[in-house]
Amino acid sequence: MSTSSKVTISFSDGVERQFFALPGQNVLEAALKEDVPVLHQCRSGSCSSCLAKLVEGKADTLAGASSTLIPSEKAQGLRLLCVTEALSDCTFQLGYDSAVGTNQATEAKAFVNAIDRLADDVVRLELELAEGDWFEFRPGQFIQIKVPGTDAVRSYSMASTPADLPRIELLIRLLPGGVMSTWLLEGAKIDDVLEISGPYGQFFLKEGEKAPHIMIAGGTGLAPMMSMIDALRMRSGRKPKMLLSFGCQTQGSLFHLDAIELRQQWLPQLDVQLSVDRGPAPSGVRVGNPVEVIGASEPLDPDSVAYLCGPPGMIDAARRHLEQLGLASENIFAEQFVASQ
Amino acid sequence: MSDIKPVRRRASESVEHRTNDERTQSQYQPYKDAAWGFINHWYPALFSEELPEGAVEGIQICGVPIVLRRVDGKIYALKDQCVHRGVRMSAKPMCFNKKTISCWYHGFTFNLDDGKLSTIVANPNDRLIGNTGVTTYPVEEVAGMVFVFVRQDDFPDEDIPPLSHDLPFRFPENSEKFPHPLWPSAPSILDNDAIALGIHRTGQSNWRIACENGFDNAHILVHKDNTIVHALDWVLPLGILPVHEEPIAIVEDEDGPKGLMQWLFTDRWQPVLENEQLGLKIDNLKGRFYRTSVVLPGCLMVENWPEEHVVQYEWYVPITDDMYEYWEVMVRICKSDEDRSKFKYRFDRVYTPLCLHGFNDCDLYAREAMEEFYTDGTGWDDEQLVATDVSPISWRKVASRWNRGIAKPGRGVTNSTKTSSIRMRRLAEGKAPGYFVEKINDVNKF
Numbered sequence: 001m002s003t004s005s006k007v008t009i010s011f012s013d014g015v016e017r018q019f020f021a022l023p024g025q026n027v028l029e030a031a032l033k034e035d036v037p038v039l040h041q042c043r044s045g046s047c048s049s050c051l052a053k054l055v056e057g058k059a060d061t062l063a064g065a066s067s068t069l070i071p072s073e074k075a076q077g078l079r080l081l082c083v084t085e086a087l088s089d090c091t092f093q094l095g096y097d098s099a100v101g102t103n104q105a106t107e108a109k110a111f112v113n114a115i116d117r118l119a120d121d122v123v124r125l126e127l128e129l130a131e132g133d134w135f136e137f138r139p140g141q142f143i144q145i146k147v148p149g150t151d152a153v154r155s156y157s158m159a160s161t162p163a164d165l166p167r168i169e170l171l172i173r174l175l176p177g178g179v180m181s182t183w184l185l186e187g188a189k190i191d192d193v194l195e196i197s198g199p200y201g202q203f204f205l206k207e208g209e210k211a212p213h214i215m216i217a218g219g220t221g222l223a224p225m226m227s228m229i230d231a232l233r234m235r236s237g238r239k240p241k242m243l244l245s246f247g248c249q250t251q252g253s254l255f256h257l258d259a260i261e262l263r264q265q266w267l268p269q270l271d272v273q274l275s276v277d278r279g280p281a282p283s284g285v286r287v288g289n290p291v292e293v294i295g296a297s298e299p300l301d302p303d304s305v306a307y308l309c310g311p312p313g314m315i316d317a318a319r320r321h322l323e324q325l326g327l328a329s330e331n332i333f334a335e336q337f338v339a340s341q
Numbered sequence: 342m343s344d345i346k347p348v349r350r351r352a353s354e355s356v357e358h359r360t361n362d363e364r365t366q367s368q369y370q371p372y373k374d375a376a377w378g379f380i381n382h383w384y385p386a387l388f389s390e391e392l393p394e395g396a397v398e399g400i401q402i403c404g405v406p407i408v409l410r411r412v413d414g415k416i417y418a419l420k421d422q423c424v425h426r427g428v429r430m431s432a433k434p435m436c437f438n439k440k441t442i443s444c445w446y447h448g449f450t451f452n453l454d455d456g457k458l459s460t461i462v463a464n465p466n467d468r469l470i471g472n473t474g475v476t477t478y479p480v481e482e483v484a485g486m487v488f489v490f491v492r493q494d495d496f497p498d499e500d501i502p503p504l505s506h507d508l509p510f511r512f513p514e515n516s517e518k519f520p521h522p523l524w525p526s527a528p529s530i531l532d533n534d535a536i537a538l539g540i541h542r543t544g545q546s547n548w549r550i551a552c553e554n555g556f557d558n559a560h561i562l563v564h565k566d567n568t569i570v571h572a573l574d575w576v577l578p579l580g581i582l583p584v585h586e587e588p589i590a591i592v593e594d595e596d597g598p599k600g601l602m603q604w605l606f607t608d609r610w611q612p613v614l615e616n617e618q619l620g621l622k623i624d625n626l627k628g629r630f631y632r633t634s635v636v637l638p639g640c641l642m643v644e645n646w647p648e649e650h651v652v653q654y655e656w657y658v659p660i661t662d663d664m665y666e667y668w669e670v671m672v673r674i675c676k677s678d679e680d681r682s683k684f685k686y687r688f689d690r691v692y693t694p695l696c697l698h699g700f701n702d703c704d705l706y707a708r709e710a711m712e713e714f715y716t717d718g719t720g721w722d723d724e725q726l727v728a729t730d731v732s733p734i735s736w737r738k739v740a741s742r743w744n745r746g747i748a749k750p751g752r753g754v755t756n757s758t759k760t761s762s763i764r765m766r767r768l769a770e771g772k773a774p775g776y777f778v779e780k781i782n783d784v785n786k787f
Binding site: 234236262265267 | 367368371381496500593738746747
């Protein structure tokens, strides 16, 4: 009994596309065959670029595949289309409009402009696109870099904005023995040329949203938040209230505080909470996690939108906490980062 | 073995012992980026009398070309750049009715109220009609002045703030917050029966250089020899020094103008009346108390100036990155015709020659004297500011924080290309680059 299922993909701008998916076939592959502009990148159930919400019908993870979605996300209907099989006619909602996916990733070369050690385990890498190379991105999206001298590829969110192009700023966490870390510490030089590709990801700033913005960042999860904050600063029209809650493990791993303080100077609408998981903490920094402080001093506007970027545990905790405070799950956007050696 | 090279921060230039060190400068980086002005703010565009019924005028603010037309008393403002080929409609006004303005070249006709393309003179059925248009700018007319909200094309109507948010602090409502025991409450242009009289002219320097002059308490040295100072025997110090931790109040109230107020003529500022080394001494007799404040997007107020019950406002409206329209306006409450004609007489006979020109002409040339240092960015990096520059630095920070947008460099607009041959021809004809559109003369006379 191998009948195909009719799949409907519904974009946030109201555009709907329909196609058929075969049993055993992943929905992403079926969509791309019909040129339906679904964002995607790893095609292996981890990067979450192809995240969609099942709103009608049955669809589940393909036999033998695994996804990085946590149970509470699956229970809300979230699916990663690259590892999802349609089990009946079904409808998926996407959190972006039908034009986004046409902003396809491209390959480019970029020069190294600067390598700055910001903290014990964080490096700021500034790149500049080579003559003739260009791509556009949305604040929050990431690029991939081929680590020189290896076949390894690593993903990093832009901390800079599209207006800063051809300059690109990345915040990179150093991992002992990691391939990128080793290159950064031992091989990287100003004027080196890197092979990059991008942009990727559907974690990006939604246009024109005026409700308060909550941003929770763990470690180098700060990068996409910096891009979004600067983009909001440059946006036309009244600026929304913003709350950035930024947490690191220890005092020695806190970084970029000067840059954050500058944004507070420039943006009266921006409130900042800093935290470290373990003390001691410098003045103005709490000991605790960046999640618990949200809504602690004043009630949260239930129309708020939230952007989360950090390790899976933080995202899970933040999602639960925000939903308890009354935020709608579709207004919570998350980018997990999984450290690769 | 690979070369092991430690990761280092890039060496940065040491700028210690400067009032505006690297850290301070980065706090006002948005201001340094605002060469073309702050957009999404209210600016004065014309005096009411400059736009009589039916008239059309073209101006440029923050690199945005704007055409104004008055119909049945009401003023409309639209982007002065036809969507078709970019022609400035104001250069040769063509209006066939009270609801539209047409481009005189190919007849693209725009609604005055919403800017939409409503017809094309010789192509009335084209499918472009209704599907495109030009940006409109909200207009307010008060006390004889026309203000325009100069905005980015995508700035939403519902976010437009009231005009009062971009005008100076008002009195007596702020008298408790900012007491003024030495002079009566300054009038406001928004008060009932307020009359604004003034002039505006183009200055050839960046608007920021101009703006920072008026509330810089060391700049008054340029006025040392001014006629009005000596004719009226005013005590105008050589300079005024900050002698308090908070010589300036930053005003950031949610529902009002954002800017700064200087605590002049209090114990927070010390007037300097003598320099022994140079043998300079101010020996005039009559105290001349005044107070300066500035609000976004760059509007100066001088309370109690040039005499009681009168206030001087100034604007330095960006035209391009190297030109601004200098507005000097005196406001007084005039309840009767007699009051009005007395104010007008004094404005014409005393204020215009002795203040707006005699006194403020010095400011105009002082700003232009700084322009070359700042044009290519040198000044912004190399200026060696001192203690009295607490005023411009505070302004730069507050402006960085509260501006509603940084104007992008003008593109495809008058004077954005400094070396075009048409600009050269105009210069050769003796026409300095300026604020108003260059109108096209009727050639039928030949």
